[in-house]
Amino acid sequence: xxxxxxxxxxxxxxxxxxxxxxxxxxxxxxxxxxxxxxxxxxxxxxxxxxxxxxxxxxxxxxxxxxxxxxxxxxxxxxxxxxxxxxxxxxxxxxxxxxxxxxxxxxxxxxxxxxxxxxxxxxxxxxxxxxxxxxxxxxxxxxxxxxxxxxxxxxxxxxxxxxxxxxxxxxxxxxxxxxxxxxxxxxxxxxxxxxxxxxxxxxxxxxxxxxxxxxxxxxxxxxxxxxxxxxxxxxxxxxxxxxxxxxxxxxxxxxxxxxxxxxxxxxxxxxxxxxxxxxxxxxxxxxxxxxxxxxxxxxxxxxxxxxxxxxxxxxxxxxxxxxxxxxxxxxxxxxxxxxxxxxxxxxxxxxxxxxxxxxxxxxxxxxxxxxxxxxxxxxxxxxxxxxxxxxxxxxxxxxxxxxxxxxxxxxxxxxxxxxxxxxxxxxxxxxxxxxxxxxxxxxxxxxxxxxxxxxxxxxxxxxxxxxxxxxxxxxxxxxxxxxxxxxxxxxxxxxxxxxxxxxxxxxxxxxxxxxxxxxxxxxxxxxxxxxxxxxxxxxxxxxxxxxxxxxxxxxxxxxxxxxxxxxxxxxxxxxxxxxxxxxxxxxxxxxxxxxxxxxxxxxxxxxxxxxxxx
Numbered sequence: 001x002x003x004x005x006x007x008x009x010x011x012x013x014x015x016x017x018x019x020x021x022x023x024x025x026x027x028x029x030x031x032x033x034x035x036x037x038x039x040x041x042x043x044x045x046x047x048x049x050x051x052x053x054x055x056x057x058x059x060x061x062x063x064x065x066x067x068x069x070x071x072x073x074x075x076x077x078x079x080x081x082x083x084x085x086x087x088x089x090x091x092x093x094x095x096x097x098x099x100x101x102x103x104x105x106x107x108x109x110x111x112x113x114x115x116x117x118x119x120x121x122x123x124x125x126x127x128x129x130x131x132x133x134x135x136x137x138x139x140x141x142x143x144x145x146x147x148x149x150x151x152x153x154x155x156x157x158x159x160x161x162x163x164x165x166x167x168x169x170x171x172x173x174x175x176x177x178x179x180x181x182x183x184x185x186x187x188x189x190x191x192x193x194x195x196x197x198x199x200x201x202x203x204x205x206x207x208x209x210x211x212x213x214x215x216x217x218x219x220x221x222x223x224x225x226x227x228x229x230x231x232x233x234x235x236x237x238x239x240x241x242x243x244x245x246x247x248x249x250x251x252x253x254x255x256x257x258x259x260x261x262x263x264x265x266x267x268x269x270x271x272x273x274x275x276x277x278x279x280x281x282x283x284x285x286x287x288x289x290x291x292x293x294x295x296x297x298x299x300x301x302x303x304x305x306x307x308x309x310x311x312x313x314x315x316x317x318x319x320x321x322x323x324x325x326x327x328x329x330x331x332x333x334x335x336x337x338x339x340x341x342x343x344x345x346x347x348x349x350x351x352x353x354x355x356x357x358x359x360x361x362x363x364x365x366x367x368x369x370x371x372x373x374x375x376x377x378x379x380x381x382x383x384x385x386x387x388x389x390x391x392x393x394x395x396x397x398x399x400x401x402x403x404x405x406x407x408x409x410x411x412x413x414x415x416x417x418x419x420x421x422x423x424x425x426x427x428x429x430x431x432x433x434x435x436x437x438x439x440x441x442x443x444x445x446x447x448x449x450x451x452x453x454x455x456x457x458x459x460x461x462x463x464x465x466x467x468x469x470x471x472x473x474x475x476x477x478x479x480x481x482x483x484x485x486x487x488x489x490x491x492x493x494x495x496x497x498x499x500x501x502x503x504x505x506x507x508x509x510x511x512x513x514x515x516x517x518x519x520x521x522x523x524x525x526x527x528x529x530x531x532x533x534x535x536x537x538x539x540x541x542x543x544x545x546x547x548x549x550x551x552x553x554x555x556x557x558x559x560x561x562x563x564x565x566x567x568x569x570x571x572x573x574x575x576x577x578x579x580x581x582x583x584x585x586x587x588x589x590x591x592x593x594x595x596x597x598x599x600x601x602x603x604x605x606x607x608x609x610x611x612x613x
Contacts, residue, residue: 033094036087040079058169058596058603059095063188066167067092069209069234077257078283106166106190108204111568115200120243123179123217123226127586130178131216132264132342133471134529137424140473140581141530148587149612151533154546155556157589157610161199164570165190168605171592173230174214174264174527174580175607179242182590183228184607185211191230193245196588199567199609203245209234213264213342214580217242221270221304229272229303231261237274237299239306249306253299256280263421264342266352268376271309272301273352275339281360285396287327287405292335292360292394293319296367298343298352298374310379314339314356314367322362325406333361336392337368341421341471348432349448350376355418355436358391362409371422371436371452385452387436387444388416416440416463420471420527424448425500428476433500435479439467443481445503456503460496461485470579471527473535478506478549480535482524484578493522495537495547509552517541517559526595527581536584538577540602542593560593564606576602587611 037045044053059067071080071088080088108114124130127146134142144150165171165186173185177196185191187210193202209232216229226242231253239248253261254276263275276297284291296314301307314337322331336359344353351373359368369388374381391413397404399412416439423435433455434446441463445455461467461483472481481496494510513520521541528537534555538544542561545554560574574593582591588611594604 033090036083036091037094040083041091054169054596054603056095060097062096062169063167064089064092064096066188066210067095078286078289106168106186106188106204107206108192108201111201111570113200113568115195115202120179120181120226123181123242124219126179128178129583129585130176131266132174132214133344133421133423134583136266136268136345136347137426138342138344138421139423139425139475140471140527141475142584144532146586147531147584149531149584149589151548151555153587153612154534156612157556157558158613159558160588160609160611161567162564162572162609163192163194163199163201163568163607164564164566164572165192165605165607166570169603170596171575171594171604171606172210172212172579173592175583175590175592176215176217177583177585177588177590178217182607182609183215183217184592185213185215185230186605187212189232191215191228191240193242194607196586196590196609201568205238205240205245205247207232207238208236212262212579216265216267216272218267218303220248227303229265229267231265231274233260233262235259235261235276237261237265237272237301239272239303251301251306251308254297256294258283258294262340266343266345267303268345268347270303271376272303273343273345274299274301275341275343275354277338277340277357280335281358281393282395284360284394285405285408287325287407288329289407290330290332291407293332294335294338294360295319296337296339296356298339298354298379300379312374312379312381314354314370314372315365316367316381317365319361329407331361331407334359334363334365336360337365337370338417340417340419344422344424345376346424346448351382352376353422353424353434355420355422357417357419358393358413358415360392360394362392364390364392364413369416369418369438371418371434371446373452383451385446387438388414388440391416414440414463416467419469423472423474423479425474425479426476427500435472435474435500437468437472437481439463439469441467441483441485443468443479443498443503445500458498458503458505460498460508469525471581473528473530474500475530475532475549476500480528480530480549482526482528482537484523484525484540493524495524495528495535495552497549497552507552509547511539511543511545511554514543514557514559517543517561525578527579529581529584531584536582536589538582538591540576540578542574542577542602544577544582544591558610560591560606560608561602561604566606572606573604574606574608575604578602
């Protein structure tokens with residue numbers, strides 16, 4: 001079944017003005033909206049390089065429904081709290097340039113390249129890249145039998161098709177490849193099922209908010225059918241029929257107003273493990289905000305019915321009142337430990353591992369900047385290994401105490417969250433180690449049989465604004481680690497290979513700058529992916545490269561930051577490569593271009609598919 005609704009937040013506009021449909025209701029006057037923008041928004045959105053907020057140009061690409069959702073239930077709730085409902089709607093219309101409902105959303109029914117109906121069958125029977133890391137251990141390594149792509153073929157990769165995400169301002173979700181179909185989410189809240197070979201579209205599904213994570217696919221108990229599972233940036237979880245796009249069930253993983261799902265839900269043995277993160281650190285530095293009450297959590301659901309089986313927190317103790325500021329704002333703690341990345345399943349030990357973010361308020365609990373192991377069945381915490389203590393950090397706070405808000409911590413931490421998943425690697429001799437990369441620029445090897453005891457550590461980047469952000473990859477001998485260090489220079493940026501057994505460096509490479517790509521950036525912040533003999537890694541200037549695992553030399557490159565003629569007739573362009581990484585299956589490589597979730601530059605809205613003639 002094809003979803004025929006516009007983004008569901010349009011319902012909020014309907015309620016505000018008592019109309020049956022948002023499109024039928026005349027929009028409210030927008031004459032005051034420029035003033036609202038200049039007073040409430042311009043200081044960040046007109047200076048995206050400084051604030052890391054989406055630029056004004058990027059906001060113009062979003063739907064009014066998306067902007068309204070951000071101000072009412074999303075990441076901009078605190079910033080828009082002084083506005084009335086009518087003012088929020090007027091501002092959404094002003095920024096997007098259209099009334100709610102006028103855009104028609106991003107529904108597949110409006111696209112020109114609909115696929116002929118075809119049974120899905122068993123999608124897991126052939127080559128797949130399912131979920132975030134391609135396997136339960138999140139190794140991001142695709143074996144030869146599934147990749148069907150070898151080092152000698154990689155230089156022959158050419159663009160086969162491009163698919164444009166309608167009304168999207170940022171290419172959000174990593175593509176999943178299952179059963180000859182590609183499943184991908186977008187920041188416009190739509191999830192699409194497209195044909196891997198041709199890019200024709202089978203269906204679309206409108207979530208309540210943007211879908212940043214990859215899609216996980218699995219069977220429904222007692223049925224021959226399969227479901228796709230994902231979460232959105234308002235912490236809603238969905239199960240959708242993989243063949244038709246029909247909603248099976250949906251749940252809210254966390255009621256906190258700043259909760260969101262960015263990490264890919266992990267599917268194992270009929271259970272869905274959903275990580276919950278948060279943007280509460282953004283308003284936390286506001287002296288009027290009661291900072292902070294969010295705790296990162298992992299929620300287990302019955303994958304068939306949606307029944308919640310357990311919910312466990314990275315911080316055990318619930319936040320309690322701590323002190324009041326001079327203006328009477330009540331503060332709370334402990335808080336933080338957002339889980340930004342996909343959980344990792346350890347079937348041998350019966351546990352699921354998560355990596356956590358920093359603390360938002362004192363005291364900085366041991367569950368922050370840590371690796372936490374939960375029992376797969378019960379959710380009971382088996383152990384926790386904190387790797388950076390006392391990392392309390394909020395947006396808007398500075399190390400300088402002069403003029404600092406009372407909500408800011410006395411000693412500001414370094415902001416070195418774990419943004420990437422734990423990797424459970426199997427070495428050639430059969431031993432398991434956990435490989436964890438941190439924003440500090442340090443790689444950690446931990447012992448899963450000794451409660452995460454440190455085996456070795458190795459610094460590969462400067463850290464801070466750089467470090468390792470989204471994802472690394474390993475085989476059974478070597479781990480590969482990208483670094484985006486380099487603001488404003490590219491010192492420390494590049495790709496590093498380490499021996500898994502010892503942490504010893506094998507090689508390090510910094511990609512060349514191309515005359516065709518300006519300005520050049522060597523920053524590797526996107527997740528990387530691996531096949532036998534080749535590492536695929538993208539840079540912030542939009543160039544995807546294939547590197548030899550032997551010595552790091554470049555085998556192939558493609559500049560994605562340009563405009564495309566798309567198979568679905570949607571205007572699309574590429575941009576920065578960050579966040580999600582490429583996926584490889586059945587001789588093809590798939591990737592999004594234009595991730596701008598942490599900044600206003602490099603925005604794009606295209607899904608690209610490459611193959612060999």
